[in-house]
Amino acid sequence: MIIRPGHPCWVELATNDTERSTRFYETVFGWQHHWTRDDAGRDYAVALLDGEPVAGVRPLDRATLDWTPYLAVADLTAASARVRTLGGTVLEASPQTVPGLVAKVLVDDPGGATVGIAQPVDGGGFTAGVPGSLGWLEFVTRGPRQADPFYRALFGYRQQQVGDGKAVDHVVYSTGGDTVIGRVRMAPDTPATVPPRWIAHFTVPAGLDFSETLNRARTAGARLRFQPHPSPLGQVAVLADPLGTRFAIIDPDLATDWDTASPADDPYDD
Structure with a gap:
């Protein structure tokens, strides 16, 4: 690898x-x-x-x-x-x-x-970016002024603001020409007890669309944490699995243009 x-x-x-x-x-x-x-x-x-x-x-x-x-x-x-x-x-x-x-x-x-x-190690491989696998990472933090320099220095990321930096502070981390992480600032009024977190976004499986995948997850015991919303990478829904672990599903076929007024700035405030 x-x-x-x-x-x-x-x-x-x-x-x-x-x-x-x-x-x-x-x-x-x-x-x-x-x-x-x-x-x-x-x-x-x-x-x-x-x-x-x-x-x-x-x-x-x-x-x-x-x-x-x-x-x-x-x-x-x-x-x-x-x-x-x-x-x-x-x-x-x-x-x-x-x-x-x-x-x-x-x-x-x-x-x-x-x-x-x-x-x-040992030529180990990891498959991502295909239907049913990891498609995107969202990093949610209340301390972007600490986080951005740390990850930039550790990995050499190029960091670009795609929100307005005020109402919506959303920065994408990229390296080698590939955009790999979206960093989102928590809303200022987020309770101090809410920890920073990483949200793994898994693409919808082959043969299923967004609604079908969402219905399948909820039927299997998932709970919707935040209403589905559009993004430049695809339609997204944040869920909690039956044990309460958060993850998201994403459908790249439903991608939209950037919207700096998106209500999805902080879907993780609880």
């Missing part, structure tokens, strides 16, 4: 009910899950779509609010040291390796948003 620093190279769900979680995403996106073990002997499920890895699931003793994205680095040790230099925190004493896929570690940025950095 060619390492493209700053690009998503893995996405992971930590859950306290792996059976219920895997069954839900299998129903919605058509994934299959292959159980293996990481390098420490802990159970780990690899989600497969048409035989290709698209996500990971690991057991945890508590429910989690969001999926965790992992951004690619060329040298995990050097990148971890760089995180500390830039004011972030490395949350794990040593990387977790999923054999044949990635070595990865969780970090907090200076504003307290948790994200993963990872280095593909």
Whole structure:
């Protein structure tokens, strides 16, 4: 696998009910899950779509609010040291390796948003950008003045404001000619108890449109967190799975032009 620093190279769900979680995403996106073990002997499920890895699931003793994205680095040790230099925190004493896929570690940025950095190992691959897989990442923070310099220095992102910077502070992060992340500032009146978060957007599965995918997810137990809204990347709906973990579905066929007055500036204020 060619390492493209700053690009998503893995996405992971930590859950306290792996059976219920895997069954839900299998129903919605058509994934299959292959159980293996990481390098420490802990159970780990690899989600497969048409035989290709698209996500990971690991057991945890508590429910989690969001999926965790992992951004690619060329040298995990050097990148971890760089995180500390830039004011972030490395949350794990040593990387977790999923054999044949990635070595990865969780970090907090200076504003307290948790994200993963990872280095593909053994030619490991990750499929994204196809129907039923990760299509987009949205990063929601109350501290863009801390976040933007941190991610720019760590990954060399080009950052472009596409909102008006006031009513709608929405910046896209791009690298190597590819737009990879949308950073959204929380509304100023968002309660202090609301944490920063990453929202993984999964594209609608092949053969289904947006409404059909939304109906399938809700029938399987998902709860709508924010009304569907248009975006330049496609129609979006933010949901919570049956255990309360947030994710979004996106249909690129319904993309629109940028609208700096979009009500979707902060769909995560609870």
